[in-house]
Each structure stands twice: as C-alpha cells, then as structure tokens.
Amino acid sequence: MQVKIGIFLCDCGGSLRNIDFPKIRGNLxxxxxxxxxxxxxNLCLEEGGKAxxxxxxxxxxxxxxxxxxxxxxxxxxxxxLLESLRLNPNFLxxxxxxxxxxxxxxxxxxxxxxxxxxxxxxxARLLQPLERKxxxxxxxxxxxxxxxxxxxxxxxxxxxxxxxxxxxKGSALGGKxxxxxxxxxxxxxxxxxxxxxxxxxxxxxxxxxxxxxEVTRVEGEVxxxxxxxxxxxxxxxxxxxxxxFATGYRAGxxxxxxxxxxxxxIISQRNLIEILQAPEKLERKPETIGFILDVSDESSRLxxxxxxxxxxxxxxxxxxxxxxxxxxxxxxxxxxxxxxxxARATGIAxxxxxxxxxxxxxxxxxxxxxxxxxxxxxxSLSCDILVVEEKGLPPEGTEALSSILNIGLxxxxxxxxxxxxxxxxxxxxxxxxxxxxxxxxxxxSRASMDVASAVMGVCELLASGKAIVEAEKVxxxxxxxxxxxxxxxxxxxxxxxxxxxxxxxxxxxxxxxxCEGCGICAAICPAKAIDFEGYTDxxxxxxxxxxxx
Amino acid sequence: MIVAxxxxxxxxKEMIAGYKxxxxxxxxxCVTICWAGGEKEVGILSSQLRLAFGxxxxxxxxxxxxxxxxxxxxxxxxLRDKVQEVEAILSLGCGAGVQTIAEVFEETPVYPALNTKxxxxxxxxxxxxxxCRACGDCLLGETGGICPVVRCAKxxxxxxxxxxxxGKCEVDPEKDCAWTLIYRRLExxxxxxxxxxxxxxxxxxxxxxxxxVEALQA
Amino acid sequence: xxxxxxxxxxxCENSACAAADRAGKIRLYxxxxxxxxxxxxxxxxxxxxxxxxxxxxxxxxxxxGCQEEACRHLTGNTRARERVKYAEILLKESGIxxxxxxxxxxxxxxxxxxxxxxxxxxxxxxxxxxxxxxxGGPQR
Numbered sequence: 001m002q003v004k005i006g007i008f009l010c011d012c013g014g015s016l017r018n019i020d021f022p023k024i025r026g027n028l029x030x031x032x033x034x035x036x037x038x039x040x041x042n043l044c045l046e047e048g049g050k051a052x053x054x055x056x057x058x059x060x061x062x063x064x065x066x067x068x069x070x071x072x073x074x075x076x077x078x079x080x081l082l083e084s085l086r087l088n089p090n091f092l093x094x095x096x097x098x099x100x101x102x103x104x105x106x107x108x109x110x111x112x113x114x115x116x117x118x119x120x121x122x123x124a125r126l127l128q129p130l131e132r133k134x135x136x137x138x139x140x141x142x143x144x145x146x147x148x149x150x151x152x153x154x155x156x157x158x159x160x161x162x163x164x165x166x167x168x169k170g171s172a173l174g175g176k177x178x179x180x181x182x183x184x185x186x187x188x189x190x191x192x193x194x195x196x197x198x199x200x201x202x203x204x205x206x207x208x209x210x211x212x213x214e215v216t217r218v219e220g221e222v223x224x225x226x227x228x229x230x231x232x233x234x235x236x237x238x239x240x241x242x243x244x245f246a247t248g249y250r251a252g253x254x255x256x257x258x259x260x261x262x263x264x265x266i267i268s269q270r271n272l273i274e275i276l277q278a279p280e281k282l283e284r285k286p287e288t289i290g291f292i293l294d295v296s297d298e299s300s301r302l303x304x305x306x307x308x309x310x311x312x313x314x315x316x317x318x319x320x321x322x323x324x325x326x327x328x329x330x331x332x333x334x335x336x337x338x339x340x341x342x343a344r345a346t347g348i349a350x351x352x353x354x355x356x357x358x359x360x361x362x363x364x365x366x367x368x369x370x371x372x373x374x375x376x377x378x379x380s381l382s383c384d385i386l387v388v389e390e391k392g393l394p395p396e397g398t399e400a401l402s403s404i405l406n407i408g409l410x411x412x413x414x415x416x417x418x419x420x421x422x423x424x425x426x427x428x429x430x431x432x433x434x435x436x437x438x439x440x441x442x443x444x445s446r447a448s449m450d451v452a453s454a455v456m457g458v459c460e461l462l463a464s465g466k467a468i469v470e471a472e473k474v475x476x477x478x479x480x481x482x483x484x485x486x487x488x489x490x491x492x493x494x495x496x497x498x499x500x501x502x503x504x505x506x507x508x509x510x511x512x513x514x515c516e517g518c519g520i521c522a523a524i525c526p527a528k529a530i531d532f533e534g535y536t537d538x539x540x541x542x543x544x545x546x547x548x549x
Numbered sequence: 550m551i552v553a554x555x556x557x558x559x560x561x562k563e564m565i566a567g568y569k570x571x572x573x574x575x576x577x578x579c580v581t582i583c584w585a586g587g588e589k590e591v592g593i594l595s596s597q598l599r600l601a602f603g604x605x606x607x608x609x610x611x612x613x614x615x616x617x618x619x620x621x622x623x624x625x626x627x628l629r630d631k632v633q634e635v636e637a638i639l640s641l642g643c644g645a646g647v648q649t650i651a652e653v654f655e656e657t658p659v660y661p662a663l664n665t666k667x668x669x670x671x672x673x674x675x676x677x678x679x680x681c682r683a684c685g686d687c688l689l690g691e692t693g694g695i696c697p698v699v700r701c702a703k704x705x706x707x708x709x710x711x712x713x714x715x716g717k718c719e720v721d722p723e724k725d726c727a728w729t730l731i732y733r734r735l736e737x738x739x740x741x742x743x744x745x746x747x748x749x750x751x752x753x754x755x756x757x758x759x760x761x762v763e764a765l766q767a
Numbered sequence: 768x769x770x771x772x773x774x775x776x777x778x779c780e781n782s783a784c785a786a787a788d789r790a791g792k793i794r795l796y797x798x799x800x801x802x803x804x805x806x807x808x809x810x811x812x813x814x815x816x817x818x819x820x821x822x823x824x825x826x827x828x829x830x831x832g833c834q835e836e837a838c839r840h841l842t843g844n845t846r847a848r849e850r851v852k853y854a855e856i857l858l859k860e861s862g863i864x865x866x867x868x869x870x871x872x873x874x875x876x877x878x879x880x881x882x883x884x885x886x887x888x889x890x891x892x893x894x895x896x897x898x899x900x901x902x903g904g905p906q907r
Contacts (some may be wrong), residue, residue, distance in 0.1 A: 070788045071805070072780075096803070099791035119802065264773050270881040339809055408841075428841050484582035489674040492841040518840035519811030523850070526587040527577065527615075538805060544820050547802045548773055558860035589815065593857065597820040601861040603822075604899035 003033045003125050008052055009097075010043040010068035016102040020110040024067075027114055031121065035059050036391070043068050049081060051539065054087055063091050063124040067117050069098040079374035088129035090470075090534060095120040118546035126539045133471040135513055137223030138241035139163065139462045144215055147175020149436030149447045150246035151197045154207055156455045162462065163206040165238070167229060169212045169397075173198055175248050180309075214397075218243070218404050221495065221514035222431025223467060234278045241462045242431040243413065244454050247401070248303070249392040251436035265383075266359070269306050269390045276313055286384035287317045290368050293389045294327035295356060300441040301333045302392040306341045310387065311348050322348045323381055325357055325370055334445035351379060359386065392441050405432060406494045415439045425454040429494040430514045433457055469512040473533050474522065480529035481507040487521035487530060496521060550579040550670070552677045553586060553663040558597055564660045565598075565637055569608055572600075572635040573662075574628065574650065575615030576642035583677050585663050586641030588615040594641065594662060610635075619646025625653045625750045631659055686751060691743050693734030700727035706748035772892040774801040774885065775820045776829040777812045780860060781839040783831030785875035790882045797882040798889040801829075808832070809870075810843025811869045817854040817868055824900055828854075828868045829884060835872050864895055 007028055009021050025037040036059060042048035043066065056064065064082060068074055071094040079089035095116040101109050122391050139162055143153045146168030157164040172178070173510065177194040188196075199206055213231035220226045225240045226285040253268055267275075275282055291307050304326075311322045324343075331337045344350070357370035366386040372379050394413040407427045415427065415434045425433045433454035436447035461467065476487070476496075483506045488496045495514035498506050508529075511523070522530040528537070564569055574594050581587030595611045602609035612631060617624050619642030628650070632638060637658045640647045643665040651659040667679035670719030682699045688706075689696055698704050702720035710726030716729045735741050769807055778784045784805055790797065810833025817828050830851050834907035847868045855865035869888060873880045 041824055070784075072788060096788070099788035100803055101791075101799075103791035103794060104787075105796060106796050106798070112802075115802060119804070149797065149874070200862075353871065393648045426832060481588070482577060482581050484672065486584075490842070490846075511741075516840060518808035518843050520808065520840060520843055520846060522813050523813040524846070526589045527581050528588040528592070530731075532807075532811065535806060537813065540806070540816055543804050543818055544775055544816070544823050544825070547775065548771070548824060558857075589813075592815050593818065596815060596822055597857055597861045599822055600858070600863060600900060602819065604862045 001062060002423055003063055003067055004032045004059075005063040005121060005124055006056060006059055007034060007037040007065045008043060008055075008067070009037065009039045009117075010048070011039065011041055012069065012098055012102075013041050014540075016098060018105065018108050018110075019097060019102055019113045020108070023110055024114050024117065025384070028117060028121070033125065034121070035061050044074060044077070049077075053081060053085055056082075056087065062087065063093070063118065063127060065093045065095065065120045065122070065124050067097045067113065070096050070100070071337070077477065079169040083163060089132075090130040091124070091127055091543055093120040093124035093127065098186075102338045106458070115547060119298065119543040122542035122546045123539050126536070128533055129472045130473055130533055133469055134466045135469055137462050137465060137467050137513075138225075138362050139465055140165065140238075140240045141458055141462070142167065142215075142225070142227055142238070142240040142243045142245065143246060145175065145246035145248055145436075146170070146173040146209070146211065147246060147248045147437065147516050148193075148197075148444060149248065149438075149451055150175070150244070151201060152448060152451045153244045153246055153435060153455060155197065155200055155204060156210075156391075157458065158204040160208045160455065160459055160463070161206065163208075165208045165210065165240070166201070168209070169214055171212050173201070173209065173211065176251075180306075215401065215404070217431075219398075221511045222429075222461060223513050225431065242433070242458045244433045244435055244458065245401075245405075245427075245438055246435045246451075247395050247438040249414075249441075250307075250395045251390040252393045253388055253390055265361065265364065266386045266388060267311055268508060269387060272310055272314070272385075272387050274398065276310075276317060279317070286314075288321045288322050288323070288381070288383040288385075289314050290323045290325065290366065290381055290383040290386045292325045292368070292386065293329070295389060300392050301330055301336070301443045301446075302437065302441055304330045305336060305339070305443055306390065307387075308336065310341055312339070312343055312346065314416060315343075315346050315348060320384075323368075323383070324348060324350045325353055325368060326350060327353060333443035336443075382488075384502055395438065395495045398438070405429065405479070407432065407434075410440070412440075425450050425457065428492055430516065431461060467513055471512055472510075473512070473517060474510050474515055474519065474532070475531055476508045476510060477529045477531065478507045479504070480527050480531070482527045483507055484526060486524055486526060490520055490524055492516075492518065492520065519549060550582055550668070551645075551665060552583045552667050552679070553580050553643050553665045555585055555594070555641075556662055556664055558594075558601065560596070560659070561639065562598070562601060562660050565639060568636045570610040570635040571598075571612075571637045571639055572628070572631050573611055573613050573639045574619065574641065574646075575613070576619040576640075576646050577615055577617045580641060580643060580646075580663065580754070581615075583669075586643075588613075588681040591615055591641055594639070605695075619643075620649050622649060622653055625649050628654075644687065655729050665751065684751075688748070691746065692731045692739060693743075695727060695731045695734060697731065700725075700730070706751070771825045772786055772798075772889050772897070773824065774827045774829060774887070774888055774892070776803050777806050777809070777816065778803045779809045779832040779839075779843070780805050782833040782883065783809075783871070783877050784875055786831075786873050786877045786881040789876060789878035793878055795878055795882040797839055797885045798855045799888060801885045808838070808840045808843035809847035810838075810840055810849065811845055814850050814854050814857065817851070818857060821858065821863060821867070821898060821900060824898070826867065826895075826898050827888050829871055830869070831871045831873060831881070831884070831886060833872065833888045834874050837874070848872075863898060865899075866891055867895065867898070873877050 021039050040048050082089045097113045099114050141157050141164045143150050144167045154164045154166045174194045176191045180190045216230050217228035230238050314320045331340050351372045352374050353370040354373050357368050360367045365382050365527050369382045401463050410416045427434050435450035435454045478501050487508050493516045495511050496508050499509045519532045522532040575589050575591035576586050591613045593611050632654050639662050641662045649660045668681040669677045669679045672678045679699050684698050687697050702718050713726040718724045718726045812830050820828050830847050832847050838844040851870040854868050859865045871884045
C-alpha cells in the first residue's frame, strides 16, 4: 500500500503566533507522499473534527499527521476519530507544536515546528496497522488468605456478581480477627466483625471457601491463570481470571530488639491477650504494666494500635497502672489518635525516649530505665509485667509464593508492589493484586481501601468477560528469536513465555493481554527479534533522522 | 554454550586501520545468547566504528550482517556477495566462526572482534560463568554433576583441599568450594562413598591438539 | 543535522513528556535546540538509539524517565540508567565525550527540572563544542 499522508496543522485558535504556518505548509507540501497540508484553528472542537474527517475521506489518505497540542490531550480522541472513519488508529502521528514548541520558547520557532513535523512525518511513513482484538477472559477470581482483607475481597466480589474462591491455609476463616482482643475506637469488636463476615460468606452467592488449602503453583496470565491448589494431600488445578493475595502478616518479636529472653514477666502482646482472655491463669492481678514500642526503629501502625488497645484493656479489666515507652507514636491509622487521647484520659502514661531503654530483671520484677526527652529526666520503672512490641512480619511462605508468582519482595520481605504511588495494589503482573497487610504495615481501614481498589481492578479486567487488546503491538519474530530467555528474564510484567512454534523450535512469545507496553524487551533483545509497533527501532531512528534536516 | 566477550574498540580499530570498506559479521547462536556477537552487538560495534572513524575525518563504510552459525561453511557461504564488496571482514563469532570465515574466503583478511572465553552457562541475567573446560575426559557422573576441573580454583581431582572454609574457597573466599558442593550433592544422592574414590593424575599428554570428534552414527 | 548544540531527548511518556508539556504550559522558556522523542518508558531506549543519534549528528542526548523507585514499569528507569552508563563507555571508546549523554529522573510535574536539565546540557555542549561527527558519517 502506497503511503499517502494528510497533514493537519492546528494553530490553536490563532494563538500560536511564533509559528509561521503558511511557511510550514509551503515547505511540507513538496514532500514525497504528502497529499495535502491543511491549516485549522480548532481541530479539538466538533467543527474542526468534522472538517478533518471529511478531508481524510475525500482525499483517501492512509496516514494522518497532526501538529497540535500535546498528544496526552488529543491523541486518544484523534485515534477514535480515525477508527470511526475505518482508518487504522495506529496510522496517526502527532507533532506537539504547542506545549513543547510555541509555548516553550519566546522567539520565532517556525524552524523547530517544522522539524517536529518532519519527525512526525518520517515516523508516519513507517507506521503499520494494529488490529484490535477481543480476548475472552475467565471471570472467576481466586482470593488467597481468609483474614479480614481476604474475606472482605470475597464478599465485595460476590456482591458485584463475580465468582470468588477463597483459599485459606488454616482450618477456619478469620486470621487476625479471631486472635485480637479488641479494636478500641473502631466500633465493632473483632469477634462481632468475624461473626458477621463469616455469616455473610456462608450466605453469599458465588462463593466457594476452601480451608486447610494452599496455592502451590500459578501459571498463565491475566484472564487465564491456572492455579494448583493443595488440600488434604491432594493437588488439583483450577482456572481463574484474576488473583487477589491477602495473605496478611505474622506478628513477631524481632530478636535484635530485645536481648532478654521472654520470661514470665517479659511477655509478648499475644501472651497478654491470652491472659486477658483467660484471667484465671493469673496468680494475682498485675499492678504495674509497662509497654514498650519502637525499640530498634520507627514503630509500625499495627504495633502501635495493638499497644494502645491492650493498654486500654488492662486498664479497664484490671485497673492496673500502665506505662507506654515509645519513641515516636505513630497514630496515623484510622481512630488511632482518638485511641491515644482515650488512653491519656484514662491515666495511661506515655514516656518518650530517644536512646534505647535499659531493661533488667530484679526480684521477679522488670526494671525499665530510660530518659524521657520531654521531662528531661531519667526514669526508672519497676513493673510486674513488661509487654514488648510485636512487629508485623511477612507471613511464612511469602518468599516461596513470590517466586511462584514472579513478584519481587521489598527489603522487609513483604510483597513488592508495582509503583506504590500510582498502583498501590497492583503486583506488576496484570491480574494479580496484593491487598492488606501482606504488602506492608496497613491497618484495617487502609486494608479496606486496598480491597476496594483491587476489586475495582478485577472488575475492570473481568466484568465484561472479554478484554480488548492491540494484537501483537509488541511482537517477537519467531525466525529471529534465539530463545536466549533474556526478554523472559527482564519483563517486569511477566508477560513473556517460551512456546513451541509448529512443535519444533522454542521461541519467546508475548502475551498481549499481560503486556503493558514498556518496550524493555525490545531494547534488550540481543538478536533484535522484538518489534514494538509505534516505537520500532526504525521508527525511532526515523524521527532522529529528521532532526536538523 | 560458548561464551565470548567483545574486544576493546581500540584494539579493533588498530586491526582494521587502513581499510575503507569492511563487513561486520555477527553469529546468531552462542554469542548472540551471551550478548557478545548478535545482531544488536553488530549494530553497536558498527555504530562505534563509524563514530570513531568519522571523528578522525576518516571514511569507513560498514555493512552489517548476522548469520545463523559462523562455524558452518554452508552458512558462511551466504556471505559471498557481500564479501566481494569489502576489503576486510570483522567477525563477531567465536574462534571457530572466525576460522570458518577465513577458510571460506581465503583472499580476504578476517579479524576477530571477540575474545572467546569459555564454555559456560548464565548465572543470572547478563552474567555467564565457566562450567566446562572441554578437557575431553568427563567425570561429572562421579562428582554429582559438578565439575572440579573448572569450579575448583586448583582444579583438584581429589578434594577438598585443606583450604576449604565453611564451604568457601581459600583462593577466593567469595567463591564456593567446588568439593564442598560435590560433597553436599553426593550426600543428597546417597553416594558419599564416591568421595573416597581416588582419581589418578591425568595424562595431559594424551590429549592431542587439535581435538577431533568423529561420530559413529552415519 | 549538526551544529547548534542539538539535543535529542528520549522522554518517557509517563513522566518526562508530561514534565516537558508542563514546562511549556507555565512558560519556562528553555533553549529551543532540544527535540523530544516520545517513548513508552525510558527502558525502551536502546544503546543503539543513543549511538545512532550521535551518528546522525546530535551533539547531546538526554534520556529522561520516571523518578528512581517510581517507574511505571518497575525496572525501566534503572535499566535506562545502566544503558546510559554503557553508552557513555561506548562513546568514550569512540572518542566522543561521555558528558554528552545523561540520564535524568523526573516526575510528571517537575517542569523546572526538565527546563533546567535542557539548559544545563546546552551549556555543557557549548563548552564542549560541536561533535566531531560532520555529516552523520557514511551510511551502511
């Protein structure tokens, strides 16, 4: 097909005064393959769009070059317009002569605008059509982890009409909900919450719960994952369109925090909860209880909440004196500030240290010595019980799962999100979401937000039962591929796999739906076997070529 | 696979100084996979040379081609038309590739752009390690699939030596002691008795150069 | 091309392109010798693109991607950084100053940094003079 280019120059309502449009037109008209150069004032408005459409049809052009504002603003609309004219939307090349040219420079920039146009024209000549294809997706969702986040995800999915399978490692649902004593300041108690959620799951439609079950293998890509689940000695495969991981956290004492071994008097938060739930184990009521936080580094939200809850609990149940040693109390969780004020009001004392306190045992009591930086005084407290901080740690098996999933871990061993600012619940692999405490130190309200975003993400991918992809936008040439595995190793989205072509040669193949279009593979392929339509080597270099012509 | 490494540009420049038209030939097999001599590397070298020559005001016409395997005469033969247009050939193949090209095109000088290093495997993305010295007398079956000739710094056939320390090598404490690895592997296989086996010194005189393998299948 | 301190800026469409747009929007007048080539991620930029840009007569090359640890594609910007380092080595081997190529990390709203980097590179190129490559060299 011979390339026939139509060029539209938009002067943005006549506002781009430092560009001489007629001069540019005169210059470009002479170029090979250019059918016409039009000057418009308002391509973004309806009448401008109509004029553009009628010119494209009457001149029967097959490449459209537009010089206008930033493609971020206009590209999408023009592509849809081309599509409505039955012209392949990829036959569009835009020169940004407004934000990156006219507006960016004071002087006359006709020369630069001309160069930007030549770059766009050079690229347009090489553009190839891209086919948009519908791909069916499996609408079933797997939720891994039966704690708060996992249960919440399952319920929300079922309410939206998606079938969810909830896999829990333990023998019952609940996770930390079944362990905690209370959420002071948050309304419902964990027990009530667990009760109502369990009921809702039992009654909910489209829900399957598999307890004492584990995920052992995940293969495939978004829309079509094959997951192997092990339950009671047998292993079976199941297919899902998306996966939500809500594997939570494990509470533990960091050994580097306390040189002392936990003893009768030095106990963990969990031990305290056990005693609170079964006070008959206690010989006598402890009169003075110390809590200690942030020993080695900044405290975590979860640990702070737990300390506040437990300090209030001992105050309420036993009327003990409670002292909290902390460095910087992190009260940015929902309700934590209120909880802190409540604690202060009931007479719990907070002591702020900077240097690690000294802890020693003496006559069956625990002595804590610290310098309170607010009072400026050395404080020595002798308490019946010292309750030490528990950190939120990654649950066991996180590392194994991360390698099954091909998802990285962060420095603390939690799942590493894709760009945490932009896509907090995305894993980097499309269709796999990470919610709640498995991706870091999140309290329950943050976990709820995670669940909502992940469920939204799942709906976006699966709700219609099909997905639209630009087929082979990034493509491996099977003849040139050497199966060196480089692209498979570097793809940040796990979108490339090795396949057999005609049962002979093994070559890399990119899965369109999982590909996010970064082009890292195309840049690194040592055999130059990968092309990224719209950004092929030839197209990029054709743009470079036009500079300074 | 055969692992190779690009020579410094300076050395390549010196080799081809004086030529105005050269053919740069890549190889699509081992050296493509180890990022040393595939189509991409050909492009990089070609670009570098043009920049270097252009900078000095010298003209250099480069043509680029990558063939399936440089170590096969029939495949090298495909280059004939291109070779007629140039004064010299720069090969990004292993030593075998360079020699095959030289043999097919006897009148044209061929220069190696790579240093062929060893037979190895990828350790991780972009890193290759030597795993086979091509010694011609393989004993991997008795060492749990770990080659002491290559992976022991001293190439000991009867190890470990006294310099093994917590599984590391005294020559380079960063590196694993091959014989400790062998021990652990054999332990997993329940074949620790093999550790007691004595391997007599090898007779290197028996290895004739150049090596030759003649297949019996017809 | 050639002369006039021409800079080719490969810009990630998730960050640097937006920063460049914003620089225009708020009228941060910067030198007009820069030509932005939009790429889907800084990780798309190949060492060859950088070398060929110099072959075609560019005086300087900027590779502009997302902030460290904030790449839309996780590793794109770190790979780009490594490639720019590699390109520096390759250019030096060819006798071209490594300072002519530079990796820049910026967020979409960092218009000032975009303008500043272009200005700095322009100043640097003024100091270095035009590249010794005259007319893009002979083509293959």
